[in-house]
Each structure stands twice: as C-alpha cells, then as structure tokens.
Amino acid sequence: xxxxxxxxxxxxxxxxxxxxxxxxxxxxxxxxxxxxxxxxxxxxxxxxxxxxxxxxxxxxxxxxxxxxxxxxxxxxxxxxxxxxxxxxxxxxxxxxxxxxxxxxxxxxxxxxxxxxxxxxxxxx
Amino acid sequence: xxxxxxxxxxxxxxxxxxxxxxxxxxxxxxxxxxxxxxxxxxxxxxxxxxxxxxxxxxxxxxxxxxxxxxxxxxxxxxxxxxxxxxxxxxxxxxxxxxxxxxxxxxxxxxxxxxxxxxxxxxxxxxxxxxxxxxxx
Numbered sequence: 498x499x500x501x502x503x504x505x506x507x508x509x510x511x512x513x514x515x516x517x518x519x520x521x522x523x524x525x526x527x528x529x530x531x532x533x534x535x536x537x538x539x540x541x542x543x544x545x546x547x548x549x550x551x552x553x554x555x556x557x558x559x560x561x562x563x564x565x566x567x568x569x570x571x572x573x574x575x576x577x578x579x580x581x582x583x584x585x586x587x588x589x590x591x592x593x594x595x596x597x598x599x600x601x602x603x604x605x606x607x608x609x610x611x612x613x614x615x616x617x618x619x620x621x
Numbered sequence: 622x623x624x625x626x627x628x629x630x631x632x633x634x635x636x637x638x639x640x641x642x643x644x645x646x647x648x649x650x651x652x653x654x655x656x657x658x659x660x661x662x663x664x665x666x667x668x669x670x671x672x673x674x675x676x677x678x679x680x681x682x683x684x685x686x687x688x689x690x691x692x693x694x695x696x697x698x699x700x701x702x703x704x705x706x707x708x709x710x711x712x713x714x715x716x717x718x719x720x721x722x723x724x725x726x727x728x729x730x731x732x733x734x735x736x737x738x739x740x741x742x743x744x745x746x747x748x749x750x751x752x753x754x755x756x757x
Contacts, residue, residue: 505640505641505642505651506642506651506669506670507640507651507653507664507670509638509640511636511638513636522635522636522657524636524638524655526653526664528664528671528672529669529670529671529672530671531671531672533672533720535636535655535657537636540635540657540658540659541657541660541716542660542662542718545675545677545693545718565675565693565694566677566691566693595672595675595694
C-alpha cells in the first residue's frame with residue numbers, strides 16, 4: 498500500500514432546507530455502483546425505494562421502481578424515485594438509485610421540492 | 622492497523638455524516654456512518670466503494686434482548702451483513718440500516734469490521750457500551 502493517504506472513495510453531499518415549513522435534511526452519496534439519497538423530515542429514513550433503469554434493445558429504456566422498506570401504498574414516493582432515476586439516466590449514468598424518504602407529508606409540493614434539491618446537488 | 626482518512630461533516634439539521642477508512646493486514650475497510658435523530662445508517666465495504674447488500678435491523682420488543690433483521694436489497698439470510706446488523710443492534714440498542722460489502726466466509730474480517738464500527742459509534746457518542754447501559 499502506498500504511503501499517501503487516499504481520499505474517501507464515496508463522495509457525498511449534505512444539505513438542509515425548508516420545504517413547506519418543514520426542515521428537510523438531505524444526504525446524497527455516490528457509491529461505485531449505486532447512488533444513495535436520504536431525504537428526511539422525521540429523523541428516520543422512512544420509506545426506502547430502489548429504482549433502476551432497464552435497457553431495452555430496440556426500445557426506449559424503462560424504469561423499475563420498487564419499495565423495499567416501508568409504505569407501499571404511497572404513489573407519490575414512487576413518483577419521486579422515478580423522477581430521480583430518470584434524471585440520472587438522462588445525465589448518462591446507468592447506476593441504480595436507492596432513495597429513502599422520511600417525510601411529514603407526501604404532497605406534490607414536498608416531493609417536487611425534494612427532487613429539485615437533489616437534482617441541484619446531484620453527484621451524477 | 623492504520624487509520625487512513627477520517628472526515629466528519631455535520632449539516633445544519635439533524636444529520637451527521639462520518640466517513641473513515643482503516644487498513645488492516647492487506648485490505649482496506651471503508652466505513653460511512655450517517656446519524657439521524659432516531660436511526661443510524663452504516664456502510665461497510667472491503668477494498669471497494671460498492672454499495673453491497675442492504676439490511677434493516679431493530680431491537681425486538683418487549684424484552685429488547687433480541688434483534689429483528691430484514692434483508693432489503695441483495696443478499697440472503699446467511700450473508701455477512703445479516704450477522705453484523707443483528708449484533709450491532711444487540712450491542713448498541715439502536716435501529717440500524719446497514720449496507721455491507723464484505724466478502725462471505727471471512728469471519729476474521731467480519732469481526733474486525735464490526736469491532737471498528739462499534740468502537741466508532743461509541744467514540745462518536747451515538748451509543749454507550751452495553752456494559753455501561755443502565756439495566757432495565
């Protein structure tokens with residue numbers, strides 16, 4: 498092993514913003530094979546979703562979004578994950594996304610605020 | 622054992638992120654701890670920045686002497702991360718989300734990684750050693 502100290506291999510960004518009066522903490526991490534996003538207003542990770550692009554041979558890519566932990570009956574959370582994976586795909590990355598959303602409300606405004614904050618601070 | 626680089630960032634809100642690496646023998650273990658108000662996320666990886674398998678673990682009521690572990694992404698019930706997540710809960714009493722990228726069938730490496738992570742959690746003040754916890 499070389500004598501020089503290498504930087505930590507996983508870059509991350511961290512921010513805090515207010516959405517509809519709720520303090521929202523966001524962390525974005527870029528692993529080698531995944532992006533990981535935490536957005537929380539409640540002090541826990543909340544519902545965790547996995548989103549990935551499925552390459553089509555002759556067709557446009559499709560996206561698979563699934564809840565892997567937490568609420569499975571909140572379509573707005575799925576929509577939020579889908580918007581993020583689409584943005585990742587458009588930016589040229591094929592990495593899947595794990596996103597955890599611990600939110601006080603699942604309104605359109607809140608989810609849009611989170612998507613905007615993540616995209617503005619993206620690591621892809 | 623050589624501690625390579627450690628970084629800790631604290632946002633304006635309730636999240637603290639700690640990243641560090643440890644060289645042990647001929648491998649490098651990378652750790653990331655994200656502390657939320659009521660939960661902790663930890664990532665452990667060996668020689669890689671891959672995400673690994675994802676587990677959720679929590680103390681099992683009513684006695685809280687047990688732990689419930691669920692594999693959310695990748696992995697299986699006999700994977701390395703399952704055991705680490707369970708023991709983390711038992712030793713710390715915390716709700717844990719663990720992403721683990723440690724090779725299977727490496728019990729020494731697994732034990733070292735777990736020990737380092739628990740030591741770090743104690744050093745950061747996120748938990749107390751079980752021996753110092755007040756008994757119920």
